[in-house]
Amino acid sequence: MxxxxxxxxxxxxxxxxxxxxxxxxxxxxxxxxxxxxxxxxxxxxxxxxxxxxxxxxxxxxxxxxxxKDKDDLLFAVCSQGFTEFNQALQAAYAAHSNPLERLKALGWAYLEFGLSHPLHYQMMFMQRAEWVTKATNTKGDTEGANAYIIQMNAVIEAMKAGVIRMGDPIETTNLIWSGIHGIVSLALSMKGIVPKWEESEVRRLVEDYFQMLTRGLQP
Amino acid sequence: MxxxxxxxxxxxxxxxxxxxxxxxxxxxxxxxxxxxxxxxxxxxxxxxxxxxxxxxxxxxxxxxxxxKDKDDLLFAVCSQGFTEFNQALQAAYAAHSNPLERLKALGWAYLEFGLSHPLHYQMMFMQRAEWVTKATNTKGDTEGANAYIIQMNAVIEAMKAGVIRMGDPIETTNLIWSGIHGIVSLALSMKGIVPKWEESEVRRLVEDYFQMLTRGLQP
DNA sequence: GACACCAAATAACACTGTAAAGTATATTGA
DNA sequence: TCAATATACTTTACAGTGTTATTTGGTGTC
The missing domain is CATH 1.10.10.60 (Homeodomain-like)
Incomplete structure (x- = not known):
């Protein structure tokens, strides 16, 4: 005009x-x-x-x-990792409709991302975890679905469906997230050093975790 | 002579x-x-x-x-952290005789160490987690009780006492350890950045975790 | 007292991130 | 078309890093 x-x-x-x-x-x-x-x-x-x-x-x-400086470039690298991470979790979410299956699928997608992008994962969630929030703020609303929101939605749905007991969604999400993160981060750190942390063992650990979680958070 | x-x-x-x-x-x-x-x-x-x-x-x-070099000195610093960590967990172990209480006390001691030695914790379990094994091997048998063994013993005792279900002790220990580590490491990373990860919230998270754990690992 | 040893220092190398100043090349307005 | 200007990039430089090879100065040994 x-x-x-x-x-x-x-x-x-x-x-x-x-x-x-x-x-x-x-x-x-x-x-x-x-x-x-x-x-x-x-x-x-x-x-x-x-x-x-x-x-x-x-x-x-x-x-x-x-x-601006090295950190700025590194953040851009990190940021690219976050969008890929978000997409992976988004896909996992969309692939299931059953609340419990969704929750598990998110966990597996989380693990898979960590194992297939070890260096990115370590930067994103271990070395520079402060950037988690900065990335979601920077990314703009267009990007939309960030991983944390997706996970929390899955948690909320699971609560509504009676799969896990009611509670503060954020708290419960953090609880579940911590567990997976603990497994993934230790897996990356211990890989090739401690035999019990090889990939197959890690997958079994995640299965154990889901089992503990579903039983432990039962309504 | x-x-x-x-x-x-x-x-x-x-x-x-x-x-x-x-x-x-x-x-x-x-x-x-x-x-x-x-x-x-x-x-x-x-x-x-x-x-x-x-x-x-x-x-x-x-x-x-x-x-030998910077890494060697840094490892020595790290090593000192491990002995302190071991002592803290040893004390927590010795302070209780009830298997479940012991398990919880170990978790709290773990958290407490992380919160009060954030920089050490990050090096020991996040930046240079490879050193965990190196430290226990180097330390010599005199040092004796390393934290992992202590935790595993507590797990075994809890199994025997029927507090948690039977299973591979190492696997179960890793499972429990992962959870605590996940909480502590995220707490250190997010402290001062994400409101939901302030100290009081983190303690509540650990409580939630114990609850989930005891229910989820029930025999 | 001459000699050997050994702790510590000097000097140097190859890196790192970063700031200030300089230099072409391309773009603009007359 | 020509001078002014803006832009993209390089050069130079500084302060810092870990690390190695060489040199110094003092101490204990014969």
Whole structure:
């Protein structure tokens, strides 16, 4: 509507600005993708700005034109992990209608994410767990379903269905979440070090946990 | 017996060597204590060899005469945390004779250690959890009661007493341990960030957990 | 007193993140 | 088309990190 009132020069200027902005987002994305590759190879401690820069043929300082500092870039990497995590849990939620099955499916999806993205999981929930809230706030409402909300909804539904006893939804969600997180985080830490924490054993542990949970939270 | 066969010179030489060794252990201890202070102030990421050295008036390289590298010193710091942790759990164990009470007391002691030694806990069980086994192996048999064994014993006793159902002791111990660890680690991560994870809430969560556990693991 | 040993310090290397200043290239307005 | 300007990127530099090889200075031994 307002474009009709613009002169040719103004229109050109605007399109040019848009084009530059696109280009800017493109190189920003290139940096981010390189950072993700880097992170998935080196992990949290080995992650280095200079290596990321070298990897895509930029000078280290160039990164600062697109990200505030190392933490900002690392948060962007983390953030990408959160959207993937959210999607995984969203899918697990959508795949079942039975409240109890949903609850279990969420647990399994949680475990699966952790086992298949160990470095991401460790950053997201162990090294920089503060970012959990920051990520959900930043992501905007469009993203919608964040993992915690999904889990809490599943808990609420399970309560309503009489599968688990009534109680503060947040408290109950935190309780259930803690258990799974405990298993997953220890599994990642102990993998390859303590025999009892190999993948098959971990799955059995999750089964045990569900059993304890359903019995223990029975109405 | 063999000292009788030594000449005076040999005896002097030996005592001299002992004295030097004592002095050596003393400065080693001084470095370690400085490192612990440093760590408790700066945490895992902020911990720096050069700062430790400066703190006790040594050159950074001197530390390498007493510790293999940064990791070695950090492990020593960690190790001290493990002995304190073990003692805390040992005390909790000894303070009760009722199997269920023992189990709960161990959980509370676990939580208490985490809340009162957050930086140590994070290194011991989150950043460098691989060291859990290394620590128990290194410590020697004299140290005796390591926390995991204590917990497993409590589990076994609870099984025998019919408080919780029979099962693989290791598996059950891991299950219980995971839950507590999940709560404690999330509590430390979320403290001061997410309101629902303040100390009082965390204690309530542990209570909930015990309730779920005793019901869920009922024979 | 000459010698060997040993704790500690110096000097140096290869890294790290980050800030300030400089340099082309591209875009704009006349 | 040309000078001014804005943008993208590099160069340079600083302060810090862990770590190794070399050198110093004092101590105990013969």
């Amino acid at each position: 307002s474009s009709a009132t613009l002169t040719r020069q103004e229109r050109i200027k605007q399109r040019s600005a848009e084009r530059r902005e696109r280009s800017r987002q493109k190189t920003r994305q290139a940096i981010l993708e390189a950072a993700i590759r880097m992170f998935e190879r080196e992990g949290y401690e080995g992650f280095s700005l200079r290596q990321v820069a070298e990897n895509i043929g930029y000078t280290p300082t160039t990164i600062y034109l697109y990200f | 063999s000292s009788a066969t030594l000449t005076r010179q040999e005896r002097i030489k030996q005592r001299s060597a002992e004295r030097r060794e004592r002095s050596r252990q003393k400065t080693r201890q001084a470095i370690l204590e400085a490192a612990i202070r440093m760590f408790e102030r700066e945490g895992y990421e902020g911990f720096s060899l050069r700062q430790v050295a400066e703190n006790i008036g040594y050159t950074p390289t001197t530390i390498y005469l007493y510790f």
